[in-house]
Amino acid sequence: MAGIKDVAAAAGVSTATVSRALTPGGRVSATTRERVETAATRLGYVASSLGAGLATGRTRNIGVIVPLIDRWFYSQVVGGIAVTLQDLGYDLTLYNTALKAGQDERIFHDYLYRRQVDAVISVSMQLKEQDASFLRSVGRPAVGIGFSLEGLSTVGVDDYAMAHQATTHLTGLGHRDIAHVSGGRVVAENYSLIGQRQRGFADALAETGTGVNASWVVESDFTIADARAKISALLGSGRRPTAVFCDSDEMAIGGMLAASQLGLRVQEDVSFIGIDGHELGEAMGLTTISQAPGEQGRIAAQTLLRSLSPESTADDLRAGHQLVESSLVVRSSTRRL
Amino acid sequence: MAGIKDVAAAAGVSTATVSRALTPGGRVSATTRERVETAATRLGYVASSLGAGLATGRTRNIGVIVPLIDRWFYSQVVGGIAVTLQDLGYDLTLYNTALKAGQDERIFHDYLYRRQVDAVISVSMQLKEQDASFLRSVGRPAVGIGFSLEGLSTVGVDDYAMAHQATTHLTGLGHRDIAHVSGGRVVAENYSLIGQRQRGFADALAETGTGVNASWVVESDFTIADARAKISALLGSGRRPTAVFCDSDEMAIGGMLAASQLGLRVQEDVSFIGIDGHELGEAMGLTTISQAPGEQGRIAAQTLLRSLSPESTADDLRAGHQLVESSLVVRSSTRRL
DNA sequence: CTGAAAGCGCTTACAG
DNA sequence: CTGAAAGCGCTTACAG
Numbered sequence: 001m002a003g004i005k006d007v008a009a010a011a012g013v014s015t016a017t018v019s020r021a022l023t024p025g026g027r028v029s030a031t032t033r034e035r036v037e038t039a040a041t042r043l044g045y046v047a048s049s050l051g052a053g054l055a056t057g058r059t060r061n062i063g064v065i066v067p068l069i070d071r072w073f074y075s076q077v078v079g080g081i082a083v084t085l086q087d088l089g090y091d092l093t094l095y096n097t098a099l100k101a102g103q104d105e106r107i108f109h110d111y112l113y114r115r116q117v118d119a120v121i122s123v124s125m126q127l128k129e130q131d132a133s134f135l136r137s138v139g140r141p142a143v144g145i146g147f148s149l150e151g152l153s154t155v156g157v158d159d160y161a162m163a164h165q166a167t168t169h170l171t172g173l174g175h176r177d178i179a180h181v182s183g184g185r186v187v188a189e190n191y192s193l194i195g196q197r198q199r200g201f202a203d204a205l206a207e208t209g210t211g212v213n214a215s216w217v218v219e220s221d222f223t224i225a226d227a228r229a230k231i232s233a234l235l236g237s238g239r240r241p242t243a244v245f246c247d248s249d250e251m252a253i254g255g256m257l258a259a260s261q262l263g264l265r266v267q268e269d270v271s272f273i274g275i276d277g278h279e280l281g282e283a284m285g286l287t288t289i290s291q292a293p294g295e296q297g298r299i300a301a302q303t304l305l306r307s308l309s310p311e312s313t314a315d316d317l318r319a320g321h322q323l324v325e326s327s328l329v330v331r332s333s334t335r336r337l
Numbered sequence: 338m339a340g341i342k343d344v345a346a347a348a349g350v351s352t353a354t355v356s357r358a359l360t361p362g363g364r365v366s367a368t369t370r371e372r373v374e375t376a377a378t379r380l381g382y383v384a385s386s387l388g389a390g391l392a393t394g395r396t397r398n399i400g401v402i403v404p405l406i407d408r409w410f411y412s413q414v415v416g417g418i419a420v421t422l423q424d425l426g427y428d429l430t431l432y433n434t435a436l437k438a439g440q441d442e443r444i445f446h447d448y449l450y451r452r453q454v455d456a457v458i459s460v461s462m463q464l465k466e467q468d469a470s471f472l473r474s475v476g477r478p479a480v481g482i483g484f485s486l487e488g489l490s491t492v493g494v495d496d497y498a499m500a501h502q503a504t505t506h507l508t509g510l511g512h513r514d515i516a517h518v519s520g521g522r523v524v525a526e527n528y529s530l531i532g533q534r535q536r537g538f539a540d541a542l543a544e545t546g547t548g549v550n551a552s553w554v555v556e557s558d559f560t561i562a563d564a565r566a567k568i569s570a571l572l573g574s575g576r577r578p579t580a581v582f583c584d585s586d587e588m589a590i591g592g593m594l595a596a597s598q599l600g601l602r603v604q605e606d607v608s609f610i611g612i613d614g615h616e617l618g619e620a621m622g623l624t625t626i627s628q629a630p631g632e633q634g635r636i637a638a639q640t641l642l643r644s645l646s647p648e649s650t651a652d653d654l655r656a657g658h659q660l661v662e663s664s665l666v667v668r669s670s671t672r673r674l
Numbered sequence: 675c676t677g678a679a680a681g682c683g684c685t686t687a688c689a690g
Numbered sequence: 691c692t693g694a695a696a697g698c699g700c701t702t703a704c705a706g
Contacts, residue, residue, distance in 0.1 A: 048391075049451040050396070068416065069406070070415070072409075079433075091430050091453070094431050225619065257621065294407065
């Protein structure tokens with residue numbers, strides 16, 4: 001593999017000149033630049049990011065922290081981040097926090113402190129106040145997705161509003177006996193979304209003068225299989241809710257499958273509404289609150305890159321929470337009572 | 338952020354000793370090691386991977402190349418790779434090839450040559466002979482998933498056999514009018530799996546003395562939505578197949594939805610079989626050939642790590658193809674004609 | 675067992 | 691515009 005010395009020798013210049021010729025803003029004569037570029041191309045030279053990183057303190061590598069890459073929501077978010085990063089020539093280093101329970105702190109310590117990333121995007125994992133201030137102090141910007149924190153740039157949807165809107169859609173159709181399948185069973189002290197959605201659900205119900213029926217609030221783990229079992233139990237015994245609000249489309253789909261296995265008709269006998277905008281929900285006619293995870297990833301990456309660019313203004317660096325629009329998509333799984 | 342010098346000063350030793358004390362095999366006295374470790378912990382010191390990488394030539398970072406991280410199959414594979422890598426303290430840098438069409442070569446050039454990765458795992462993207470020999474020549478091992486190549490370690494399922502088995506399952510149930518929804522429409526000169534599955538399908542059919550009906554071979558793109566449209570057209574006009582074999586579970590699900598929208602009953606009127614082992618197929622009673630993508634990722638990562646370890650034997654380094662078992666899972670979407 | 679020194683591959687003031 | 695030199699943060703022979 002050709003190094004900078006090889007290129008310098010081939011072009012008959014110093015390594016300093018090679019470096020300048022190959023850097024966008026570098027001051028070199030046009031002829032020298034051309035000579036260097038020719039040599040570099042011929043030798044297939046690309047600057048080692050280790051050498052460059054050590055010299056400049058920048059690696060052009062962004063750390064992305066997600067609970068689990070093989071879950072739909074996170075894979076969509078990372079997809080959105082990846083598009084944006086790759087467009088600008090940044091690398092993406094992926095960390096899964098759920099793989100080692102309780103190791104969140106170590107991830108910061110072992111990975112971030114190793115200085116191989118210029119910045120980090122934390123998805124769903126709520127950064128601590130101290131992490132955020134540490135990042136600020138070492139000039140490593142960070143952006144959070146799915147939560148908000150004083151002093152940190154974050155992007156996310158309004159979980160309270162989404163749950164409220166979903167529930168109101170159901171109450172607007174005349175439903176009062178509504179169950180809520182919450183994502184609460186997931187390992188998640190940090191997932192504030194769980195609580196916000198529960199409040200949104202309860203408040204929307206209260207607005208119609210109805211209270212939450214505790215036995216109709218069940219906790220599941222965002223997967224089809226588990227939700228299906230839970231909802232099957234819910235619909236199969238005693239008094240039945242007329243509608244079910246699920247914290248994810250996958251869980252709602254589990255519910256639809258459970259209902260039809262019990263001989264109930266989705267829509268006629270029981271309405272379902274989810275949250276996500278999963279392509280499968282579209283295929284199955286599921287009413288949902290779509291929250292565009294890929295878009296959240298894109299926005300977060302753009303925000304981060306902006307704060308990383310040398311021309312970033314104070315405005316770009318001001319921490320704040322960017323709200324991503326979610327929208328109610330009415331399909332055939334919900335109907336007037 | 339504390340550097341090695343800070344630790345050296347705090348422990349009253351040289352940086353060389355700090356380095357040795359913190360390296361597993363380093364020769365230092367027990368008391369010195371303890372003193373250094375205490376200082377390092379107190380200062381929150383972690384060796385910079387840039388410095389260490391430059392000095393050792395190893396970064397403990399593996400490049401993982403996938404077409405698109407937000408597709409189910411790839412997110413599962415990457416999940417399997419991530420578990421294994423993280424367990425051993427390796428980082429994972431993710432590259433999406435589909436984001437820049439025709440840039441496959443650049444990925445090698447710009448990323449791999451930058452030497453920030455010790456090795457690479459290429460998923461579905463068939464490495465060229467020259468890439469493989471380049472990697473060998475620079476001592477960077479590579480493992481491929483989903484294809485095989487002379488001189489390269491690869492892991493994958495037997496696509497021909499899977500298609501053959503799926504089709505034989507259908508013919509064994511008496512079906513002869515069988516459609517094949519192929520993944521062929523995807524950008525994929527490299528995806529040899531498409532051709533192999535088409536051959537497996539044709540051969541299994543031929544064994545019953547039946548020929549392929551060309552108008553029943555349709556190309557889709559592995560998504561639910563597209564397959565649904567294609568299969569809807571297929572089932573809605575003219576003579577209908579009695580069974581449909583799909584290259585992915587998601588496409589088969591699209592087919593099941595298309596069928597029921599047309600008023601056809603899955604199983605009674607038309608059987609469906611897919612390939613993958615997607616959790617959704619399980620929920621919907623889809624018969625499938627399960628291929629454990631997470632497992633493929635795990636095996637690939639283990640193979641790579643083995644060849645990276647200093648104690649690796651010649652045996653570990655021998656390139657070869659590891660076949661991952663796939664298995665027929667019969668559920669309710671297929672039935673005897 | 676430990677330290678001084680060289681070197682990994684770059685970039686960037688500093689001179690000229 | 692260009693080069694020599696220092697330095698980024700480590701590791702590892704080489705001596706002792």
